[in-house]
Amino acid sequence: MHPDLEKMIVLQALDVECRRLNDEMAAIPKRVAKLAAEGDAAKKQLAAIVEGLAKEEALRRRQESDVKDHQSKAARLRKQMDVVTTTAQVAALEHEIAFAEGEVSRLEDAELESMERTESLEAQKKDAEETVANLTRRHAEERTSGADALARDRVLLDEVEAKRKDLRPQIGEDSLSIYDRIAKSRGTALAEGVDQKCSACQMVVRPQRWNDLRERSNDETMLTCESCGRLLYWDPARDAPQKKQAQKESIAASIVRASL
Numbered sequence: 001m002h003p004d005l006e007k008m009i010v011l012q013a014l015d016v017e018c019r020r021l022n023d024e025m026a027a028i029p030k031r032v033a034k035l036a037a038e039g040d041a042a043k044k045q046l047a048a049i050v051e052g053l054a055k056e057e058a059l060r061r062r063q064e065s066d067v068k069d070h071q072s073k074a075a076r077l078r079k080q081m082d083v084v085t086t087t088a089q090v091a092a093l094e095h096e097i098a099f100a101e102g103e104v105s106r107l108e109d110a111e112l113e114s115m116e117r118t119e120s121l122e123a124q125k126k127d128a129e130e131t132v133a134n135l136t137r138r139h140a141e142e143r144t145s146g147a148d149a150l151a152r153d154r155v156l157l158d159e160v161e162a163k164r165k166d167l168r169p170q171i172g173e174d175s176l177s178i179y180d181r182i183a184k185s186r187g188t189a190l191a192e193g194v195d196q197k198c199s200a201c202q203m204v205v206r207p208q209r210w211n212d213l214r215e216r217s218n219d220e221t222m223l224t225c226e227s228c229g230r231l232l233y234w235d236p237a238r239d240a241p242q243k244k245q246a247q248k249e250s251i252a253a254s255i256v257r258a259s260l
């Protein structure tokens with residue numbers, strides 16, 4: 001294997017870890033903010049329910065007072081019945097009494113409907129209060145655990161960054177510039193060849209190239225995947241099915257060499 005390739009395999013692992021840590025560190029405050037926003041939304045919903053309950057209560061107070069008005073009006077009208085003399089006056093009073101009584105029963109029905117709405121709002125209020133409490137607790141937990149995770153990630157990131165800074169100058173300038181160029185466009189610059197496939201893009205490596213990759217293990221040339229352009233490497237220790245074959249071949253080769 002090209003000597004730079006070995007170092008670049010380590011560099012890529014460090015770069016991937018760096019990215020993972022940075023992503024994780026960026027995700028933590030977002031998670032906290034999301035819970036805070038959800039908590040605010042739940043509080044607003046609860047406030048709207050509480051407002052709805054207050055409105056229903058005010059409505060019922062008005063309805064009760066209107067009921068009393070209509071009831072006393074009906075009572076007053078009934079008393080007037082004793083003193084009126086003409087049929088027309090009786091009819092007019094009866095009409096008014098009927099209207100007042102109709103209003104009383106209409107208002108009482110409306111009051112019942114309002115009480116049903118209140119009952120449903122009370123249930124919603126209980127749920128909303130639970131949601132607010134849960135989100136408040138989760139937000140507090142996430143803020144604490146998030147702060148811990150951030151501090152831990154920062155330490156890890158510093159360590160990984162230090163290793164990267166130490167490793168990069170050990171890699172040849174040309175190799176490093178190839179690495180950086182591919183990493184920039186592809187995310188990762190290297191791909192392991194496993195089972196005659198590029199492990200990054202899953203495309204099959206052509207047999208000749210695959211043989212080159214495996215056999216010319218000390219070659220100075222770095223092979224790329226024809227499909228994704230990443231630098232290919234082959235690790236006999238990891239490519240298990242090939243390992244036995246490689247061992248067999250190397251044993252065979254040494255037998256051949258010994259016999260020459």
Ligand SMILES: [Zn+2]
Binds near residue numbers: 200
């Ligand atoms: Zn590929």
